[in-house]
Amino acid sequence: MFSLHRNIPALRRRDVDTAAIRQHYYPEGGWGWVVCAAGFLARLLAAAAQFAFGLLYLYAVHHLADKGRVLPDTRQWKAMEIAVAWLGALSAAMSLLAAPLAVALCRRKWTRLSAVLAGLVMALGCLFASFAMQLHQLLVSYGLLLGAASGLVRETASLTLGHYFRRRREFVEMLMQAGAGAGIALFSVFYWEAIGQWGWRLGLQAVTVLLCAAFFLGMLYRSASMYHPQRRAIQHLKNQRKKVKLKKTPQHRQPKQPFFDLTPLRIRAVQLLMLAAAVAAFGVYSPLFYLALQGQREGLDERALVLLQTFLGCATALGCVGFGLMVVRASDQCLVSRQYLCQAAMVGIGVSLLALGSVEGYHGYVLIVWLYGVCLGGFVYSFKVFAMECVRSRYFARAWGFVQGAEAVPLLVGVPVTGYINQNHPQAGYYFSMAATLAGAALLFVVGGGSRRGWDSVPGGCGALPDGPLAAAAPVPLPGAPGVRPHPLLTKSMSFGTPLDLPPPDDILWRPVRSCRSEPESLGRPPPPAAAAAAFTVVEQITTCV
Template identity: 50%
Template structure:
């Protein structure tokens, strides 16, 4: 329940940090988490334990964890993917270290004093929260920023107080308008019913099967594997090789799919220490990779401006499934015997992985819709007739019109259109076949097609070059002109709509 409460409060935490202060929220969260552990150490009844650890500790952990995500966003913008590797890996290292520390403290000094020792460790988050500072304090133009803020405050005071507030709402649901985000929330919620179940029950099953002394090592292996998985998936996300690049969506799908298979394979492990160790490493690597790739895929979809609020909704979508799915798997294990509850967990993980393919279907439907609105594809079906683009090319283009491509002068008409069709990306001085090059050529052709009607309208107003020394002059013209006039004017442009003569500079005089 503590994990569910922490995830459910994620949108509230993000809103508080955006509206108020990240440092104050982190300090309050660290204090609440420490007090929750302290109250748990004095609990004498189950409902007290339920409230102190399940609710108070959950609230404190939720406030503290989300503040770190927002603070990282202020300082690291270009290397966000690299820094998130260390942030997400911290959860795995916390599992490895705190599980060993809690077990050792409770075994040495008892569970009450052991929880009080844990309170001292958790109180460190309260101290660390006081060191959070806004990145604008270190900006080189900090004084100018403060001056602008003061000017804005003065302007607000001068405005009428009855006017509505221009600030963003406390809960901003604008990102939920995206269908991709909604599909992502659905997939994450379904996966959360079972992907985290082994984290809670792995040590319990090891102790039941006579491996109690190694339960701490299994939790440590699981935490270390989580960190290794974050590092491995982080390298895959950050690598810039064009030959081998995996989309973040497919990394997320592959990670949760393997976690589902590993959870199903756990049902076959009974009393084997090596089997539990193998499961801890395989499951831990892909579980850590899933949490990292999910975070980075969300960041890729909504970018940095809307990431904080969207990530809050993604975490909130996991709250109820974790609070219900983990106990439900435990009840199935007790009721049906063995590890039957893991079949439910693995099934939810596999369904959540496959549901991400709905994003591809949505993209395809949107692209088809845009294609139909734009007049169909660029290819032409001989049975249905030419498309909009091909019809535009078949129009009669005035002979004098011309098209400049790079340094080449291409005449229009049939010869010009044939040359335009034969032009590829490489002929324009660009690299060999590339998607961007084809897109640039397509845009250029579309712009040309859009200009063709205007050229046809100006057909009656086009200019024609008349070379006076090559064409035979009329007798009346020769009689009227003087020799000086013949030497000064050799090139003329004559308009078909009116009888205006335009003088052009003689080439021999240049």
């Protein structure tokens, strides 16, 4: 009787549709495109602080050596180079480590405030670094403050964008991730023009003026619930619920959610993704820090180094767009799994790292830079969309924050270790980075095989039935049915059949006939053994993708 108004037009109700209120509304456009543009700029500014560190590495070494009166080509000079490598690695590690903090703040509905304050701290960190005279001052200002703030700026934009798009999420992620390549290309030129011409202090102050734009980006992050068709009804129900809670439960006894929700860490797919990301982080990002330094040792002039950094940024943006188009506009004749895309990008990074150990001449560096940049952009994009495929959307934001946090310590350790090896054995440190990258790519095979089993331990995961209309459309045999195991996997696609001449009884309604071979993701429980094909007529193929 409750559902008659949905099926009979004459009895259709005009009041609030409670089914739509329970679901999260994705505008799939509108103000979301403004948030996408803001996310592109946020990614650009964050990459300017971490990934465009190549030329800033050289300027920081000369600045600290001049203040400490250290002569070139001495033991103190080499120690200064390794110390500045710790500076860049610390900034990038703090940026990744701030991802779980950004998720926790956004869950507390502090998204806009967190983005605005992070933009302000990011600019202040760069300003304080311009007055630094010693290494420990740079570690605090550039490494800690600017690194953590840039991570908050990047992640708040990504989390807000995830509230606006679901069907187009892969496309908007492609656009936003391309901002990292644009940041490497633009700010490498700007570092050369500002710091190279005006000096360390005035150059970083000019960079601070550009980083102040991150302060205004947070003002554009509107909540997606403002565009819900039944926003007034939702607001009314929330107000009524608050009044009831205040009457029934005292304020000091109301349950509070934990600041860091560790529920995604119980999922096996998240654990394996964190392991693969941590192992790969030992060597994936090493050329971003040492490419300009190695080119300077090879005798390349400053203009050639700027061109190499610009090519690196353009190649990274091109890699994001190229791999993104393979995911967004997948062809029916050639389907490539996201796992294989990510592994192919990591293998390409390993090949470029192997070539960096023996490359000579400017043109050789240009070739390797384009190969590494395209594969790096493809890795950054494809690894995130592969995590989207492995983890349910309900837990993805928190899970992705932990995956990025797992990369922090390996990145902090791997970059200086590569520098130490390169000093003792020239260009041999890239072999260590290559081994770590290929090991991370091999671990993704384990993620692909065990990602669907991780939801059995989480309520509401892939091991449980979906809610809403999908629950009625997804047939699940009874646990006591003959030949049914309790908890195996369900294939991606299943063809169901039923007799068409007579109304089927309840026990054979939607009896499965055959299953598809592909198995990237799954829902529900597996079917009983296939019945005879002659007794049934195939009527539809149901795909259990989310």
